Amino acid sequence: MNIPLALTYDDVLIVPRRSTFSSRDEATTKTRLSRHISLNIPIISANMDSVTGSEMAIAMARLGGIGILHRFNSIEENVEEVKRVKRAQNLIVSDPYTIDPSKTVSEAKEFANKTGVSGLLVSNGDRKLRGILSRRDFLFATDTNQKVENIMTPREKLIVGNAFTTFEEAKKIFADYKVEKLPLVDEENHIVGLITSDDLKHLINYPLSNRDSEGRLIVGACVGVHGDYLERAQELVKAGVDILVIDIAHGHSDLMFDAIVKLREAVPNIDLIAGNIATANAAQELCEAGVDAIKVGVGPGSICITRIVTGCGMPQLTAIIEASIVAKKYGVPVIADGGIKKSGDIVKALGAGADTVMLGSMLAGTEESPGVIMNKDDKKFKISRGSASFTQANDRRKISQEKKKNMSDIVPEGIESIVPFKGDVKSIINQMVGGLKSGMSYTNSHTIAELQKNVEFVRISGFGLVESGVHDVTAIT
């Protein structure tokens, strides 16, 4: 048997080239997520329940990447998460939430928490503006059984705009009147939109944010290939999701091809990412099946034990190289999913042919990842767990279709772990993007396409790997 050698990130280094850069900021990180969607930075947060909920997805899209919401919840919860992202940042909120004036403050509070908005327009069934219940009204209401109409700011005291109000005008109103929300109404006082000062701030503070044609942050979600996946896909699309990932452990399978056909029929106008796969053959067949991006990685993830349990997989650098050579011929972008431990791995993954990378555990310990912060020996941690871990499988049983599953039949292909708490995701992404841009400057690459052209890998020995890390000193920072 002729057994070829396959490599991963730590097996190689990129050879530096003469550079014309005077600053790494000359590099641009714009890339393609799929056939029809671009990103300003090539980073995606993984669809794991310890990594991406709406909070992470909002942060990722603001920073120039995207989050793929996990699917380990009910369809209703999943849809609610998409809506939260879509409402987090707008140019104009075209259909703002409203509360009836006869509701109590505690009912309004509950509604605001559920929808994730800080203040509510007040209106009864006719969509006419009656007032605003602001963040302050909630905060300082002493009697939560009072009616909304008794504590709201009434219509006659409100500054309002109309459908033609510009952002410059809105900015001036926010500055002059110290208000946070500007309702837009027509001549008959019907609500036609809302501009918030937070949205304007975000536009200024996050110049790289990825937004849809209505100015809302973009977000992805994923589906499987069993049970209610078609209904889930349809509901997610209705809620405004921008892209769907068909995510199964072995994406080069009949189940996947069957799902692609059915999803194309059920949700025809949305980009589909399919994965995970690890070979040229699989990439070719998925491209032929018409998917809009492919996700590469069988077993490289930090919490994966697929290779140990099944003996199957492919070292990630080789998998990316082989899949992307084929995918490029079809114009289909490649996502390198799993195994990224540091920014240098991102440079290697993109240099090897990927268009984007997906990060799991690197983002699991951040403020924005779902789950609580734990304290152990005066240090803070969060959970990072595999989607095929035992505890995840146990939780999945709570979702109806898997209720009858016998736990002793489960063969986990992932583990549950703790990762150090790392603060906000922005600081991690800044480090990753800074490292990527530096890597691009070492190879004189102003774009990711140039990086892929300029990259020259060398294989290194175990000694080379030791030399690459911190060695023979005790690091203090």
Ligand code: XMP
């Ligand atoms: P990192 O290394 O970034 O990897 O934490 C994240 C990716 O790991 C995959 N994943 C799994 N793979 N068993 C596996 O074999 C699992 O339980 C599991 N959970 C997640 C997934 O592709 C993710 O994006």
